[in-house]
Amino acid sequence: MKSLSIPFSKANILDSDLNKVKKAILSGWLTHGPNNKKFEDIFKKFTRTKFSTTVSNCTAGLHLACLALGLKKGDEVIVPAMTHTATAHAVEFTGAKVVFADVDKLNGNILVNEIKKKYTNKTRCVIVVHMAGYPCDMMEIQKFCNKKRIKIIEDCAHALGSSYRNRHVGNFGICGVFSFYPTKQITSGEGGMVISNNNNFIKKIKSLKAFGINTPPQLRKKQGLYDVECLGYNYRMTEFQAALAIGQLQRYKSNLRIRQKNALLYIKEFKKIFKVRYQAFNKSNSYFIFQLFFINKYIRDKILLKFKKKNIGASIHYATPVPFLKYYKRKYRISNKLFPNSRDYSDKVISLPVHPYLTRKMIKLISLEIKKNI
Numbered sequence: 001m002k003s004l005s006i007p008f009s010k011a012n013i014l015d016s017d018l019n020k021v022k023k024a025i026l027s028g029w030l031t032h033g034p035n036n037k038k039f040e041d042i043f044k045k046f047t048r049t050k051f052s053t054t055v056s057n058c059t060a061g062l063h064l065a066c067l068a069l070g071l072k073k074g075d076e077v078i079v080p081a082m083t084h085t086a087t088a089h090a091v092e093f094t095g096a097k098v099v100f101a102d103v104d105k106l107n108g109n110i111l112v113n114e115i116k117k118k119y120t121n122k123t124r125c126v127i128v129v130h131m132a133g134y135p136c137d138m139m140e141i142q143k144f145c146n147k148k149r150i151k152i153i154e155d156c157a158h159a160l161g162s163s164y165r166n167r168h169v170g171n172f173g174i175c176g177v178f179s180f181y182p183t184k185q186i187t188s189g190e191g192g193m194v195i196s197n198n199n200n201f202i203k204k205i206k207s208l209k210a211f212g213i214n215t216p217p218q219l220r221k222k223q224g225l226y227d228v229e230c231l232g233y234n235y236r237m238t239e240f241q242a243a244l245a246i247g248q249l250q251r252y253k254s255n256l257r258i259r260q261k262n263a264l265l266y267i268k269e270f271k272k273i274f275k276v277r278y279q280a281f282n283k284s285n286s287y288f289i290f291q292l293f294f295i296n297k298y299i300r301d302k303i304l305l306k307f308k309k310k311n312i313g314a315s316i317h318y319a320t321p322v323p324f325l326k327y328y329k330r331k332y333r334i335s336n337k338l339f340p341n342s343r344d345y346s347d348k349v350i351s352l353p354v355h356p357y358l359t360r361k362m363i364k365l366i367s368l369e370i371k372k373n374i
Helices: 015-027 034-047 058-068 085-092 112-118 138-148 199-208 239-250 252-270 297-309 326-331 340-348 360-373
Strands: 051-055 076-080 097-101 123-129 151-155 175-179 192-196 290-294 349-352
Touching (some): 015 239, 034 192, 051 058, 058 085, 058 175, 058 192, 058 199, 076 112, 085 123, 097 112, 123 138, 138 151, 192 199, 239 252, 290 297, 290 340, 297 349, 297 360
Parallel strands (some): 076 097
Antiparallel strands (some): 175 192, 290 349
């Protein structure tokens, strides 16, 4: 009998979404069109923010945010050691210096005390990451950053649907940047969104993402007539990508409820298992993934190998803290003794699926396999 294959992620794409994509392609209007505008408008409403703009991916959005702040050589930006390398890359692209800060052992989020410790008179910005959808302590972070007059960029790649004190994440800093990579809660293949409550900031992002051109095609009084006001990039989202994401976002509240329900099922399975740790259920968490922590790396890696043999999807977010990746380790001469919490986190964590196509039976099979091997 063939064993049940359990995917790590599965996009909530319906025939109606594919029809929107087809319609966008057949329209002949593949960029700068109505689907991007509609997606931006729906996203603004969902996150209860004032302004938004689509971008080609989350990394591009983070890069644009750093550029819009005017970051340059000589500036410093504090970034959590536990994140995707894209968070640090966005700073590096500007010539500014990345300053890594350690994270909480259980939720993986940047520690306020670490921000205070790493702050200097060169610090221009802090990038916070809402790891795995768990919201950072934005009140304390805002309090310190406002006092020191430094900006906050929120990396919300994992956090569509996450909130802090009843406000959607991404609304606490100068901007929030979201990802629509295939494993995320909604997808456009590649793609991202920048939100802000600062109109001038979003205007800068919109110009920078489209070559620095001052007038988009639909607003030009004469075809082909425009000016270039700054050195910009080509970081735009296509019309058919936006069309693919619109329906998923419109259905996302239902998707989010299932993710939270699945997280509760995992918690029920492991409630009396003392050889694993996990975060208490948090209704403000969008549950991009469900994370378990084991006693050591050996047990975690053994389980990952068992999963691979049985076609059970799982991953690690992230197996190597960014400061220990070769580029950053060499450039900043990072000692192996630094960032103990991040090292502990990366050695013991496993990311389990929570997507809406996961069944109760699948969760029981995943949980049973873990219990057998710890």
